[in-house]
Amino acid sequence: MSFSISFGPLSAADHEAVAKLLHRSLVQWYESRLRQGAKFGDSHEPFLLFPEVYEALDPGEAVTARDTQTGEVLGVCFSHERETHVAIGIVATAPEAGGRGIAKQMMAAVLEKARNLGKPARLVSSLLNLDSFSLYTRLGFAPGAIFQDMLITVPEDGMTSPEPTGSTRVREARSDEAESIADFEHSQQGIRREKDFAFFLQNKVGSWRVLVSEREDGSLNGFLAMSTHPSFSMIGPGVAADEEMAAALLWRALDGLRGKTLVFLLPCAAANLVRTAYSWGARNVELHVAQSTAPVSSAQGIVFPTFMPETA
Numbered sequence: 001m002s003f004s005i006s007f008g009p010l011s012a013a014d015h016e017a018v019a020k021l022l023h024r025s026l027v028q029w030y031e032s033r034l035r036q037g038a039k040f041g042d043s044h045e046p047f048l049l050f051p052e053v054y055e056a057l058d059p060g061e062a063v064t065a066r067d068t069q070t071g072e073v074l075g076v077c078f079s080h081e082r083e084t085h086v087a088i089g090i091v092a093t094a095p096e097a098g099g100r101g102i103a104k105q106m107m108a109a110v111l112e113k114a115r116n117l118g119k120p121a122r123l124v125s126s127l128l129n130l131d132s133f134s135l136y137t138r139l140g141f142a143p144g145a146i147f148q149d150m151l152i153t154v155p156e157d158g159m160t161s162p163e164p165t166g167s168t169r170v171r172e173a174r175s176d177e178a179e180s181i182a183d184f185e186h187s188q189q190g191i192r193r194e195k196d197f198a199f200f201l202q203n204k205v206g207s208w209r210v211l212v213s214e215r216e217d218g219s220l221n222g223f224l225a226m227s228t229h230p231s232f233s234m235i236g237p238g239v240a241a242d243e244e245m246a247a248a249l250l251w252r253a254l255d256g257l258r259g260k261t262l263v264f265l266l267p268c269a270a271a272n273l274v275r276t277a278y279s280w281g282a283r284n285v286e287l288h289v290a291q292s293t294a295p296v297s298s299a300q301g302i303v304f305p306t307f308m309p310e311t312a
């Protein structure tokens with residue numbers, strides 16, 4: 001089997017092929033290694049959201065590996081160039097084409113692009129998946145903060161636990177706040193990606209909601225975005241100045257997602273916040289680690305990573 005790797009736009013026909021590839025590769029990998037294939041469902045249709053959102057957000061920035069004879073998509077990897085870095089995700093290879101260097105070559109193409117731009121690359125990697133963890137560390141990524149993936153079902157009538165202190169300072173983001181959200185994240189985490197926040201706030205592809213929290217003087221001390229699309233219910237990305245503010249943002253986000261079962265990621269090191277999430281009924285389902293080719297050593301605050309658009 002020979003294949004070629006290239007950056008390029010995804011056609012409507014590619015969306016279907018990419019969704020099937022993502023679904024098939026995840027089901028096969030998690031079922032064969034962990035007996036957890038069922039968690040990705042039995043249909044590829046929810047995965048159509050990935051190519052749809054990514055083609056709208058970063059048109060032409062998908063890397064695909066295609067069979068040189070049939071043109072069939074054998075691998076996909078999405079890249080997202082931002083002010084401070086290039087984010088990467090999700091990466092997948094068709095099960096029957098695995099182990100032949102496809103993921104490595106797709107990643108190498110994105111890393112070359114990042115190098116040419118003079119920017120580090122960042123992604124979120126599962127700690128249960130040694131294949132992808134090793135793929136990234138072999139290519140020069142260094143692991144950083146560890147996150148626990150927590151699953152929760154929000155009661156139909158809303159959160160039963162009392163509202164945390166600080167939640168009165170949480171409000172819906174205004175449509176013109178992408179810049180101040182990006183500035184706040186930059187001040188805490190040393191990364192900037194205004195494009196993502198503008199995309200969420202425009203809310204034209206997918207279904208997004210963004211909360212912000214503010215200090216007495218009106219300046220931001222946290223934000224929390226979430227995907228509320230039926231195909232992909234997940235809280236993040238977000239950053240809060242401290243655990244108390246993070247708990248307030250998370251409580252408000254969950255209370256707005258009544259009756260839904262969803263995942264959010266919390267830094268394992270944020271022990272109080274993690275205990276609070278347990279007290280709300282959240283259960284650990286996986287572990288992830290932030291990986292970067294140049295970690296930001298001065299990063300501060302509490303981060304909520306997400307898988308779309310993948311960030312940490």
Ligand SMILES: CC(C)(COP(=O)(O)OP(=O)(O)OC[C@H]1O[C@@H](n2cnc3c(N)ncnc32)[C@H](O)[C@@H]1OP(=O)(O)O)[C@@H](O)C(=O)NCCC(=O)NCCS
Binds near residue numbers: 098104125126
């Ligand atoms: C993870 C995945 C993308 C790998 O794709 P692939 O095309 O089979 O990977 P490659 O053939 O390019 O090999 C990856 C590299 O990792 C290395 N590797 C894999 N497991 C390893 C281990 N346990 N220790 C060290 N290196 C390892 C391989 O040896 C190879 O490096 P090499 O060529 O220098 O030997 C694929 O299994 C997949 O699609 N999984 C399901 C989707 C998924 O989980 N994606 C990751 C989301 S974070």
